[in-house]
Amino acid sequence: MMTIDVETLRTWLEEGQPVAILDVRPTAERAEWAIPGSLHVDAYDALKAHDPAALAVVDVPSDQPVVTVCAAGKTSQIAAEQLAARGVPAISLVGGMKAWSLAWNTAEVPLEDRSARVIQVRRTGKGCLSYLIGAGEEAFVIDASLDPHVYLNMARSQGWQITSVFDTHIHADHLSRSRQLAERSGAMLFLPDQRRVSFPFTAMRDGDTLATEHLRLTALHTPGHTLESTCYLLNNALLFTGDTLFPTSIGRPDLHADEREARARSALLYHSLHKLLALPSETLVLPGHASQPVPFDGKPIGAQLSEIDEHVGLLHATRTVFVETLLQRLPPTPPNYERIVTLNEAGLVPDHDVTELEAGANRCAIS
Numbered sequence: 001m002m003t004i005d006v007e008t009l010r011t012w013l014e015e016g017q018p019v020a021i022l023d024v025r026p027t028a029e030r031a032e033w034a035i036p037g038s039l040h041v042d043a044y045d046a047l048k049a050h051d052p053a054a055l056a057v058v059d060v061p062s063d064q065p066v067v068t069v070c071a072a073g074k075t076s077q078i079a080a081e082q083l084a085a086r087g088v089p090a091i092s093l094v095g096g097m098k099a100w101s102l103a104w105n106t107a108e109v110p111l112e113d114r115s116a117r118v119i120q121v122r123r124t125g126k127g128c129l130s131y132l133i134g135a136g137e138e139a140f141v142i143d144a145s146l147d148p149h150v151y152l153n154m155a156r157s158q159g160w161q162i163t164s165v166f167d168t169h170i171h172a173d174h175l176s177r178s179r180q181l182a183e184r185s186g187a188m189l190f191l192p193d194q195r196r197v198s199f200p201f202t203a204m205r206d207g208d209t210l211a212t213e214h215l216r217l218t219a220l221h222t223p224g225h226t227l228e229s230t231c232y233l234l235n236n237a238l239l240f241t242g243d244t245l246f247p248t249s250i251g252r253p254d255l256h257a258d259e260r261e262a263r264a265r266s267a268l269l270y271h272s273l274h275k276l277l278a279l280p281s282e283t284l285v286l287p288g289h290a291s292q293p294v295p296f297d298g299k300p301i302g303a304q305l306s307e308i309d310e311h312v313g314l315l316h317a318t319r320t321v322f323v324e325t326l327l328q329r330l331p332p333t334p335p336n337y338e339r340i341v342t343l344n345e346a347g348l349v350p351d352h353d354v355t356e357l358e359a360g361a362n363r364c365a366i367s
């Protein structure tokens with residue numbers, strides 16, 4: 001049986017190699033998240049039943065590999081066998097969408113000032129965005145959400161040594177890999193000032209600045225999404241906003257909060273957002289999440305403050321309207337978020353079942 005692993009498939013997609021992806025999951029599962037550009041046929045039940053005609057109507061290219069995908073990599077094998085019997089070069093994705101949760105791609109942020117480079121590292125399925133910022137021989141990482149080796153290899157290939165690692169807040173939708181990355185790279189670990197985590201870190205308070213020869217990173221405390229949420233301003237031009245502000249939406253204030261607390265945090269968020277809007281309008285906002293699976297298109301996800309100001313109407317509401325609207329629009333809480341928060345507060349990444357814990361799409365924003 002021919003199979004392909006996540007790392008190989010993501011490399012093919014990043015390199016633009018010809019490949020067709022056939023998703024055979026039920027339509028409802030695909031609605032939650034999917035591999036960008038994949039074809040779909042709801043053949044799950046028929047394949048499970050070993051109906052030889054399960055994929056009879058599916059039109060797939062015969063001149064390139066076809067990767068079949070299901071939830072966990074079993075049904076996709078049946079699909080690959082059926083296609084292979086028809087002469088289609090089909091291979092099954094090992095571990096299915098569950099394993100795909102760790103797939104990633106990159107996009108470089110174009111900068112006027114060439115002394116620094118910023119690479120957006122995107123966990124495509126979950127939409128988690130992290131950043132590798134390099135200049136001279138050193139690099140910073142913000143919101144690491146992938147295994148440390150991903151950032152270490154990338155930095156090494158650019159001739160950078162990772163010296164400082166930052167998180168914008170205590171995450172609730174994915175396990176932070178920042179502590180592990182700091183340990184593996186020997187970097188300093190910087191977190192927003194708070195008493196939630198139980199491991200050592202260097203606190204970033206409002207206005208604190210870390211400066212090297214080419215990089216100047218300043219913390220802006222922006223409570224709301226969480227109380228410790230902090231944005232980082234790089235070289236007075238780029239603003240890493242975590243889950244506080246997105247190109248077309250704003251952060252949710254309710255996780256880990258009852259209604260009174262969510263109301264209080266919404267009011268804090270209002271003030272935090274207006275603090276950000278006071279920065280120069282050409283500041284480029286680089287968020288901590290995408291709301292959709294991130295395509296392998298090399299295009300960074302971000303927007304200038306002026307564009308966000310124009311498109312996110314809630315930013316122009318009065319505080320009262322802002323708070324009431326936010327409370328009405330709260331999306332469902334992400335799966336397993338309490339367990340994820342507990343692990344992030346302990347600084348732990350379990351050896352197994354990580355993708356089980358982190359399953360599903362991101363739900364940190366309100367649009």
Ligand SMILES: [Fe+2]
Nearest residue numbers: 171172243364
């Ligand atoms: Fe978050």
